[in-house]
Amino acid sequence: MPGPSSSHIFGEIQGAPVGTHFIDRKELAQAGVHAGNQQGIWGSSEFGAYSIVLNGGYVDDDDMGETLIYTGHGQGRGKDGKERRHPRFDVGPQVGDQEWVRGNAAMRVSAETGRPVRVIRGPEGNEDYSPIEGYRYDGLYKVVRAWQEKGKAGFLMCKFLLQRLPSQRPLPRPNRPAKWWDPRPSELGLSRAPITWPEKRQVMDEEKDAKMREEQQANNQTAPVHHWVPSSSRQQETTSTVPPRNGLLKIRGRYTTFGSK
Template sequence: MTKFDDDREANIAKNLQILDALGLGTGTALLPMRKVQRPVKKKAGRPPKRKETPSDATSKDEDEEPPRKASRIDLPDGGVRRSARNATKRVDYSGDGDNVVSARARPKMISEAARREADSEPRSSMQRVHDPKQYGAIPGIEVGTWWETREACSKDAIHAPWVAGIAPGPQGAYSVALSGGYEDDIDIGDGFTFTGSGGRDLKGTKNNPKNLRTAEQSSDQTFENNFNKALKKSAETKKPVRVIRGYKLHSQYAPLEGYRYDGLYTVEKAWQDRGLSGFLVCKFAFKRIPGQAPVPVAEEGSIEVSDQEE
């Protein structure tokens, strides 16, 4: 084992002790840690070529014609079909009429802003029914509710940020998203450890200059960070925190796809420790509030673990 592996095992052991001290019984309830990935979709390959016979060649020449480009499509009013460049623009056909050959009858391109104003639509499709800046459950959203994207989670007010893992508030965090995380964090369903935010260079890396979350940690995390400060406040106020788990989470409790709401937790402990990078990190221990539906567990053999890309 390398020093990194030794440090990881030591940090995991400390995290287990902390969760066990919260009465979560990690000594018997912990399942083997493994990376949960989406099922690998096999790429459709070309069928093997069959050796042609003389009869095949004759039939091919007589019965088939080579493919031809689609001919130009003329509209009844003298216009032509839209180009691919304009394919995503909405077209207003309200002025069209039968056998009318006038400029007014032709499809009119309108901008998205003009369309919203004309149709009296909300400025964004993110119009919410409930405010995500509230503590506790969101009305109508049950434990186990699933979404395909973080945007959809935000629309339903479960976790507002599309990227950040912590939604801060004045009396503590409103919600957190478990997605990826740090390699020494522990998730046992009814409790988990969570590493805070900060300490990374937001300029990205040489190979991923636009991905602001690929850089390694290069400085200490502090509780002055707005996100970490909110979680530390949660440990003091014990305000309930909504938790969603994402498919990238290295846990047997992660969904195979998308993001799932797993209920309300409280932050029971906030502390600083030496991370695997050698820099200080802010750590938090979460405990699930009793009386909720159980967190689903991925069954062994129900997923395919692979390093191949889809």
């Protein structure tokens, strides 16, 4: 099963062909398709970008399907209204110029090296190309150009022109049935195949039931078992009788003289 380390490679990820859907970003990371929990760009400023998520985060984005203009990150307003959010999670309206750092630098390196970048679309992007729900892997793109220009908010933005590489599966459309990523090995044990949403829901329910059974078994093994005892039984338990010794009979913790008539 691909882990987080597999996201540090360029190109396709085994078990996640073009058109594979993912429930959320956590699944993207588990599959190794995109490891950034919040970042739109996942990559290295030294080697280039491995993947990007296109999800309507910036007004300067322009998704045309096979070609797209992608906006870098940085100097965004956080959801809490503060002027600056953590630099890894900049989102919202622009409040400053973007710089050639972190993911922006990685994308510029990709433009120089020509290494392919995985493109994932989310539900908040251009409705003509974006999935209705979840995230979808749409194939490999090449960063043709990287530049800076003033954006719609009046600040300098890092921009990237990407072109989809040829000889791939056709770009999926929103109205096509979704094929969801399956983390389970196939019957052959070689790779994972996409599954439909009903199958995906069944897998999630089975995993949830299995987890509940494991927790229940663990609780049964560690927690003491308490049984309700009726009052009559408790009365009998508190009355202990031992064989008479030295003319005494022990009843309810007290010794009483025992004798025969």
